[in-house]
Amino acid sequence: QIDQILIHQQMELLEILTGFETQNKYEIKNTLGQRVYFAAEDTDCCTRNCCGPSRPFTLRIIDNMGHEVITLQRPLRCSSCCFPCCLQEV
Numbered sequence: 572q573i574d575q576i577l578i579h580q581q582m583e584l585l586e587i588l589t590g591f592e593t594q595n596k597y598e599i600k601n602t603l604g605q606r607v608y609f610a611a612e613d614t615d616c617c618t619r620n621c622c623g624p625s626r627p628f629t630l631r632i633i634d635n636m637g638h639e640v641i642t643l644q645r646p647l648r649c650s651s652c653c654f655p656c657c658l659q660e661v
Contacts, residue, residue, distance in 0.1 A: 573601050573607060574602070575601070575602050576599050576600065576601065576607070576608075577599070577600045577601075577602070577604075578597050578598075578599050578600075578610075579597065579598045579600065580595060580596070580597050581596040581597065581598060591620065592616075592619035592620050592623070593619070594611065594612045594613070594614060594619070595611075595612040596609070596610070596611050596612070597609070597610040597611075598610075599632070606635065607634070607635065608632050608633065608634055608635075608640065609632070609633045609635075610630055610631065610632045610633070611630070611631055611633070612628050612629070612630055613628065613629040613630070613631060614626060614627070614628045614629070622647065625647070625648070625649075625659070626647065627644075627645055627646050627647040627648075628644075628645050629642060629643070629644050629645075630642070630643040630644075630645075643661050644661070645659065645660065645661045646660070648660065
């Protein structure tokens with residue numbers, strides 16, 4: 572049983588030094604700091620750097636055995652509150 576999870580983004584040196592967006596990767600840990608899942612963003616270079624934080628993506632969550640347990644998809648959407656029918660969704 573897991574009553575709480577902690578999500579840590581793994582930072583890429585290239586992204587820190589240049590600001591060039593790389594695919595985001597996350598470690599999902601339990602309260603003891605043990606990794607229970609790993610998550611990786613699946614996007615192309617052009618999408619990451621042209622669309623920024625509004626970009627569409629697929630996020631695959633993988634267990635410690637390498638099995639995909641959840642896939643999250645976010646389509647390209649507007650982030651303006653002027654168009655509430657087009658706000659971000661996953």
